[in-house]
Amino acid sequence: MKIAILSGKGGTGKTTLSVNLFSYLNKATLIDTDVEEPNSHLFLKGETIKEEGVFKKYPLVNDDLCNYCGKCSDFCNFNAIIPAKKKVLVFQDLCHDCGGCALVCPTDAISYIDKEIGKIIYKQIDKNKLFLYGNLTVGEISGVKIIETLKKSTQNEELLLIDSPPGTSCSTVAAIDGADYCIICAEPTPFGLSDMKMVVELLRADNQNFGVVVNKSNLGNDDIFKYLENEKIELLERIKFDREFASILADGKLLINHSEYFKNKMANIARKVLGDKYDQ
Amino acid sequence: MKIAISSLENNENSKVSDRFARTEYFVIYDHEALSFTSIENTAKSAGSGAGGKAVKILGDLGIDIVLVPELGPKALEALEAFEIKSYQYPREKTVREVLYLYFEKKLPELLISTSKGRH
Secondary structure, X not given: OEEEEEOOOOOOXXXXXXXXXXXXXXOEEEEEOOOOOOOHHXXXXXXXXXXXXXXXXXXXXXXOOOOOOOHHHHHOOOOOEEEOOOOEEEOHHHOOOOOHHHHHOOOOOEEEEEEEEEEEEEEEEEOOEEEEEEEEOOOOOOOHHHHHHHXXXXXXXXXXXXXXXXXXXXXXXXXXXXXXXXXXXXXXOHHHHHHHHHHHHHHHHOOOOEEEEEEOOOOOOOHHHHHHHHOOOEEEEEEXXXXXHHHHHHOOOOHHHOOHHHHHHHHHHXXXXXXXXXXX | OEEEEEEOXXXXXXXXXXXXXXXXXXXXXXXXXXXXXXXXXXXXXOOOOHHHHHHHXXXXXXXXXXXXXXOOHHHHHHHHHOOOEEEEOOOOOEHHHHHHHHHOOOOOEOOOOOOOOOO
């Protein structure tokens, strides 16, 4: 079972929900796929058991074989490879590693070399809890490959929680791909609702099952609740904003260890989405 | 010798552009024929790598010199590889005016990039 937690808008509580739900369950694996700004690991204490590099390939041109026909450059949508007068320019950071330039090259002048674009860190939180997060190297154009590697490394886990990146672009699509259920973590502000509508559109286009947790539910206005009712979207839970919660989070602590209210909320969400199999 | 100038419109009396690779047009001055032509810049809408693409278009046209407002690092690298020299013009001039400035040797040659490049 794979459960993705996503939001559209940043700062609604994806990571708070992910790490607390993960900590509440008796057995689970969590991956933080927000590889541009991972932070689930700041809440989860455990031993790092493995670190592995993630690599992308970029083209290397053999000048002796190249006839400067320009087919590679015509093919490349990202202008990452451009034959000039006496050499072929390769802009590594523009390359999306699709392999197309070598396919269209008539003289087999193109091979590929590896470049490390980031790392995946494995942490054992306790004996039934594995946690992985990815970290994209600053300056790299896309974290999708790291997200895909995170997913692949955990594809056989019994219960996988996926803390997804904000937004609705490639990274998010890669994070939720193959999920059995998605939890939207929303907030009842005009910005929260606007961004959540984009997420709903994405999930519907992807035929995903999903429900919504409205975080900071006592702030903002009622528009989000009216929207959920009109659209017949399941409201899984409301979680109130409390200054005390913000203070606990600011200390890097887990809310379920400090708030019965919050722990009960996690229990309700777990039961609605997973049944009682993973209860504490 | 052919000189390309980043331009907002398709003629020599138009204002120069404040972008190089995402300019609307390149006006091309042919110093042998003493004539102006122009091309619409198809690199303008590139999702990424507009600098390299614009330079390739100009290189394929046999351009020797470009007059530009600024250059990112990739555009500069590509210009070097196509053996095209670049000179920086001041803003708010016309194509004709910056061309005069070039022939009066009043435009500085660009040897290092002036911007970090944009996506």
